[in-house]
Amino acid sequence: MKNFNKKLIIIVTLLFTVMLSACGVKPAEAPKNDNKQAVSFPLTIKDSKGTEIKIEKEPQKVVSLAPNITEMIFALGKGDKLVGRTTYCDYPEEAKKVQDVGTLQKPNIEKIVELKPDVVIASTHFKDEVGKKFQELGIKVVALYSDDKFEGVYDSINTLGKMLNASAKAEEVVSGMKKKIEAVEGKVKGKKAASVYYVVGFGKGGDFTSTGETFIHQMITMAGGDNVAKDTKGWKYSKEKLIEKNPEIIILPEYFKAEFLTTEGYKDLDAVKNNKVFVIDNNLLDRQGPRAAQGVEEIAKILHPEAFK
Numbered sequence: 001m002k003n004f005n006k007k008l009i010i011i012v013t014l015l016f017t018v019m020l021s022a023c024g025v026k027p028a029e030a031p032k033n034d035n036k037q038a039v040s041f042p043l044t045i046k047d048s049k050g051t052e053i054k055i056e057k058e059p060q061k062v063v064s065l066a067p068n069i070t071e072m073i074f075a076l077g078k079g080d081k082l083v084g085r086t087t088y089c090d091y092p093e094e095a096k097k098v099q100d101v102g103t104l105q106k107p108n109i110e111k112i113v114e115l116k117p118d119v120v121i122a123s124t125h126f127k128d129e130v131g132k133k134f135q136e137l138g139i140k141v142v143a144l145y146s147d148d149k150f151e152g153v154y155d156s157i158n159t160l161g162k163m164l165n166a167s168a169k170a171e172e173v174v175s176g177m178k179k180k181i182e183a184v185e186g187k188v189k190g191k192k193a194a195s196v197y198y199v200v201g202f203g204k205g206g207d208f209t210s211t212g213e214t215f216i217h218q219m220i221t222m223a224g225g226d227n228v229a230k231d232t233k234g235w236k237y238s239k240e241k242l243i244e245k246n247p248e249i250i251i252l253p254e255y256f257k258a259e260f261l262t263t264e265g266y267k268d269l270d271a272v273k274n275n276k277v278f279v280i281d282n283n284l285l286d287r288q289g290p291r292a293a294q295g296v297e298e299i300a301k302i303l304h305p306e307a308f309k
Contacts, residue, residue, distance in 0.1 A: 039165045048145040049131075055140070058165045059118035065104045066123035068289035069144060070095050072157050075173050075290040076166040083115045091283065091291075113137055119163070146288040148215045150181070153288050177293035181222055184300045187307040188224030194303050196225040197242060197271075198285070199252035200235060202260060209237045216285050219292065223299035224307075225249075239265055246270050251302060253282040278302045 043055045063084035064070040070089040073082055079094055084101040099115060102108040104125055112120065112134075119140045122131070126143055134141050144159060146152040154174045161170025198216055201208035210216030212230040220227045228245040229237055243265060250271040252260060257279055260266050271277055280302070284295030301308050 039162050039167055043162060045142065045159065045163070047143040049143045051143070053140055053142055055119065055163060057118075059163065061115065061117045062164070063101060063112055063115060063117040063120045064089060065101075065107060065120060065126065067091070067283070068146065068156075068287040069121050069123060069160070071287065071289040071291060072160050072173075073164070075157070076161055076164055076169050078164045078166055081164060083117060084112055084120075109133060109137075113139070121160075148213065148288075149218060150177070150292065153177075153290075153292060156288075157290065173290055177290065180293040181296055184297050185222055185224075188300050188304050191224055191304050191307065193224055193226040194249050195228050195245070195247040196220055196249045196251060196299075196303060197228050197245070197247040199250060199256055199260065202239075202256070202266065203263065207237045207239050207242060208235045209242075210285075211235065211237070215288055215292075219285060219296045220299060222296045223303055225299065225303045242266075243269065248274075248276060249303060250277045251280050251299065252277065254279045 039058070041055060041057045044052055045055070046052050060081060061083045062073065062078075062081045064073060064082060065086055067086065067089045070082065070085050071091055073079060074092050074095065079092075082095070082098050085095055085098045086103050086107075087100055088103065089095050089098070099111070101111050101115070104123060105127070107130060109130070117139060119142055120134060122141055122143050123145060126141075131141050131143075142163070144156055146156045154177070157174055158167070158170045161167045161173075198210045198220065199208075200210060209229045209232075210220070210227065211232040211234060212227065213233050214235070217227050217230060228242075228247045232241075246269055248271060250260075250269065257277065261272055261277065266272065280295075280298055284291050284298060
């Protein structure tokens with residue numbers, strides 16, 4: 001149970017890292033350039049903390065302090081610029097070869113300094129005192145948050161594209177995500193929305209799910225599902241309410257399934273009795289990055305398998 005609680009803490013922490021986000025990372029207008037591949041430097045951006053950061057030249061050495069940022073960098077074809085990443089940055093496979101610099105909450109400052117990055121890209125929960133320390137050491141930090149909507153993810157990808165001189169690739173990535181989501185919505189349009197519950201955490205540590213104000217709720221809706229927790233805020237949910245709602249379908253990470261199916265209360269849900277508990281790669285849902293569109297498709301395949309035959 002200790003391992004389970006430890007997992008739960010990690011999951012909820014990562015979810016809050018991307019959930020408590022706010023749009024606002026808007027690059028200042030650069031001189032117009034007919035070549036979309038090229039960006040004019042110096043480039044000034046205002047990050048989510050309202051700080052204006054001047055990027056003198058195209059960054060060649062980047063440290064990422066969030067899994068979704070790391071995935072974006074690789075999706076832009078700029079993985080070769082990444083010299084440092086967090087312990088949780090495990091996708092794509094090449095990311096694991098990059099130097100581990102700790103976590104967003106507890107980055108290894110000495111190790112990051114040794115890497116001599118041109119810029120450190122952080123996310124929500126990046127401590128102000130750590131940012132000031134980097135500033136004192138002459139290291140630029142960009143706090144790049146995504147809003148809890150797909151538009152926020154698109155904005156973040158496009159901003160990174162400008163910072164890393166990959167604007168055309170960023171547009172391509174965003175366009176691909178939009179097309180995938182449009183295709184999914186087209187396939188599930190008009191179909192009855194099944195009631196669904198996504199398990200973020202459960203048991204003695206409390207029950208957690210994606211409520212109506214979360215990014216994952218939007219994904220469930222796009223996939224043609226009816227989120228039973230849509231009228232609740234935050235991540236906390238009660239076991240009693242879950243039993244009352246008794247969803248038709250339950251979606252959860254692989255490492256939760258065995259215990260969920262045998263735990264008192266949960267095992268009596270209709271979804272469990274009817275073999276409607278499905279496993280999903282939670283990183284597709286938890287991380288607000290380029291694979292989020294794939295996450296929508298995977299949810300839709302669970303809810304409406306007939307639409308994908």
